[in-house]
Amino acid sequence: MPDSVSEFLRLRQDADDALLLSLLADEPRDDTALFAAADAVRRHWYGDAVYLRGLIEFTNYCKNDCYYCGIRHGNRNAQRYRLTTDEILACAAEGYRLGYRTFVLQGGEDPYFTDERICEIVSALHRGYPDCAVTLSVGEKTRESYQAFFDAGARRYLLRHETADEAHYRQLHPDPMSLENRKRCLFDLREIGYQVGSGFMIGSPGQTPETLLADFRFLQELRPQMIGVGPYLTHPDTPFAGQPSGDLKRGLRIVAMLRLLFPNALIPATTAFGTVAPNGRELALRAGANVVMPNLSPVRVRKLYSLYENKICTGEEAAECRGCLERRIEAAGYRAVTAVGDAAAVPAAECPVTTA
Numbered sequence: 001m002p003d004s005v006s007e008f009l010r011l012r013q014d015a016d017d018a019l020l021l022s023l024l025a026d027e028p029r030d031d032t033a034l035f036a037a038a039d040a041v042r043r044h045w046y047g048d049a050v051y052l053r054g055l056i057e058f059t060n061y062c063k064n065d066c067y068y069c070g071i072r073h074g075n076r077n078a079q080r081y082r083l084t085t086d087e088i089l090a091c092a093a094e095g096y097r098l099g100y101r102t103f104v105l106q107g108g109e110d111p112y113f114t115d116e117r118i119c120e121i122v123s124a125l126h127r128g129y130p131d132c133a134v135t136l137s138v139g140e141k142t143r144e145s146y147q148a149f150f151d152a153g154a155r156r157y158l159l160r161h162e163t164a165d166e167a168h169y170r171q172l173h174p175d176p177m178s179l180e181n182r183k184r185c186l187f188d189l190r191e192i193g194y195q196v197g198s199g200f201m202i203g204s205p206g207q208t209p210e211t212l213l214a215d216f217r218f219l220q221e222l223r224p225q226m227i228g229v230g231p232y233l234t235h236p237d238t239p240f241a242g243q244p245s246g247d248l249k250r251g252l253r254i255v256a257m258l259r260l261l262f263p264n265a266l267i268p269a270t271t272a273f274g275t276v277a278p279n280g281r282e283l284a285l286r287a288g289a290n291v292v293m294p295n296l297s298p299v300r301v302r303k304l305y306s307l308y309e310n311k312i313c314t315g316e317e318a319a320e321c322r323g324c325l326e327r328r329i330e331a332a333g334y335r336a337v338t339a340v341g342d343a344a345a346v347p348a349a350e351c352p353v354t355t356a
């Protein structure tokens, strides 16, 4: 029987269930060949570019109670904040001055930020910075809301599905949240014309190789332009307090698998990788990731947007944060790029999975 890694590399943009399951198994293995192949694919499509996105975490209020999340509604220890429109625009102005050309507005599902308020903010950013992309990450909404945000100028939307397995979804989320609605949101976003980002935690409680396989198959169905993954990190003020966090090596292997299956995807080296290991983001870049999202939020609120414990980059100023990241990216063998940076178009013949 051929070695599973070499078989995966031979097939590249797809693999059968047995092969994927063998790679998703929680077993030690040498991933050197997998990482090298993933790096070659990312260099083919994106060269050495690593896209920087300016992240503005504008509210940590949330009406939901996801069991894994540090800013869940039920966490009475969370110190809540909301940025004003002026504060958000000031973050964007500073980001623009530093060269960022993508702004990611991220927040909990905060009822204070009605569709009207979000549209006002998106419109102001779109008017003020027509050469920039506005990305939203504000959770599950109706199709009408998504359309309104799009009409206001938002062009990208991040919404991780977290797990595509129904039983696992129920382990991670209370009623009335549902996997069905999460999927509905993602397909609505895609149909409206957004560049869509989805993804999942690696090592979340209850996750198995089979649920991870379901995640890969769901992503093949959705065909998102962006895929965000990172190790699950436990938070003491959640029902999962004390559960083990996700494993770095397994996370890196999954990044490499995603790069090989979705060659043109924008894949962030997430803060979760940098939290689980000091050089975690650099390792994720070498495994095929090609985006980082420095924090543009005011320093006073950064620690408060605490989805998990010991989150990194909560103290640096935006400019310092950018300089530090650029040096790290260069040291890893890549080049930081502030351009808008859309997903590369892959010709159909070269990408049977993402264009099917």
Ligand code: SF4
Binding pocket: 062, 063, 064, 065, 066, 069, 070, 071, 072, 073, 107, 108, 109, 139
């Ligand atoms: S994961 Fe998102 S939706 Fe769930 S509680 Fe946290 S901020 Fe809210």
